[in-house]
Amino acid sequence: MLCGILHTRPGSDGTMAAAGGGSRALGRALCVITGASRGFGLTVCRDLCARLAPGSALLLVSRSEEKLRQEAGKMRERWPELGLHWVAADLGTGDGVRRTVTAAEEMKREQEAAETLIIINNAGSLGDISKSFVDITDVGEVDRYLSFNVSSALCLTSSLLRTFPRRPGLQRVVVNVSSLAAIQPFKSWTLYCAGKAARAMMFRVLAQEEPDVRVLSYSPGPLDTEMQAQVRTQTADAELRQLFINLKNDGKLVDIEVSARRMLDVIQADAYKSGDHVDVYDKV
Ligand code: NDP
Numbered sequence: 001m002l003c004g005i006l007h008t009r010p011g012s013d014g015t016m017a018a019a020g021g022g023s024r025a026l027g028r029a030l031c032v033i034t035g036a037s038r039g040f041g042l043t044v045c046r047d048l049c050a051r052l053a054p055g056s057a058l059l060l061v062s063r064s065e066e067k068l069r070q071e072a073g074k075m076r077e078r079w080p081e082l083g084l085h086w087v088a089a090d091l092g093t094g095d096g097v098r099r100t101v102t103a104a105e106e107m108k109r110e111q112e113a114a115e116t117l118i119i120i121n122n123a124g125s126l127g128d129i130s131k132s133f134v135d136i137t138d139v140g141e142v143d144r145y146l147s148f149n150v151s152s153a154l155c156l157t158s159s160l161l162r163t164f165p166r167r168p169g170l171q172r173v174v175v176n177v178s179s180l181a182a183i184q185p186f187k188s189w190t191l192y193c194a195g196k197a198a199r200a201m202m203f204r205v206l207a208q209e210e211p212d213v214r215v216l217s218y219s220p221g222p223l224d225t226e227m228q229a230q231v232r233t234q235t236a237d238a239e240l241r242q243l244f245i246n247l248k249n250d251g252k253l254v255d256i257e258v259s260a261r262r263m264l265d266v267i268q269a270d271a272y273k274s275g276d277h278v279d280v281y282d283k284v
Pocket of ligand 1: 039061121225227
């Protein structure tokens with residue numbers, strides 16, 4: 001398994017100030033973050049590190065082994081009191097999901113005393129947005145898209161909840177990084193809208209079934225990431241493409257650190273209804 005355990009030192013003194021929303025308020029936590037090698041996921045990891053109590057541990061997941069190693073190493077230097085683990089796994093495959101669960105199980109042995117479990121389903125892709133609805137005719141292409149963007153988020157979350165079952169003293173939090181596309185159609189984003197809508201609904205079902213689990217679907221707003229660059233260059237619909245080009249040119253994309261902080265503040269304040277869809281612009 002392409003998995004690294006860079007450092008774990010429970011109990012050492014943590015001196016870094018929290019990035020926002022209060023100091024170390026998430027307690028001793030075990031966090032799994034998918035899509036952690038860049039973009040929103042990486043920014044969330046950095047902010048999260050500043051909020052966790054010493055002895056907490058993070059598992060960073062994406063396909064890029066080298067990038068994960070580097071980023072986990074940098075975080076370890078800054079927060080030596082945290083355990084920084086990573087696993088290079090393709091979440092578009094059952095094997096990638098299984099290897100991620102195995103890595104989390106290995107961490108569990110060091111984390112029996114965790115007060116919080118945080119699962120952040122952040123990894124995602126746009127699919128081929130150069131195509132309109134009527135251009136999508138290949139069932140295999142659709143299956144591959146849904147396998148990564150929907151099936152893996154479901155099966156990874158369910159497996160992790162089974163690995164870390166309900167017990168007194170453990171608060172479990174599940175985050176679905178969502179999008180306005182979950183609730184609003186956008187031309188040429190058939191797969192993306194369908195995937196985000198499916199995810200939002202399946203996490204609402206989780207909230208209904210497991211009342212002790214706090215479930216949040218968070219829409220981070222338009223961020224200046226690789227995904228956003230793809231939106232500007234590949235969106236088939238000219239009007240939508242131009243809208244995002246204008247957002248970039250006019251400096252109206254949402255600051256990625258502001259959005260990550262907002263999401264973690266919402267989780268920390270615990271002031272949302274489980275299963276709800278919260279947007280970066282919402283007042284919770
Ligand atoms: P990026 O494309 O910049 O990053 C995507 C992350 O997912 C990377 O870490 C990538 O790492 C990982 N990833 C991609 N494919 C796989 C795979 N098969 N298996 C495992 N990991 C994978 O995206 P953003 O940071 O922009 O987006 C993050 C989330 O925010 C997504 O869910 C997106 O839908 C959502 N969002 C983004 C918006 C935006 O404007 N950017 C707006 C609204 C929502 P690697 O390549 O190493 O695998």
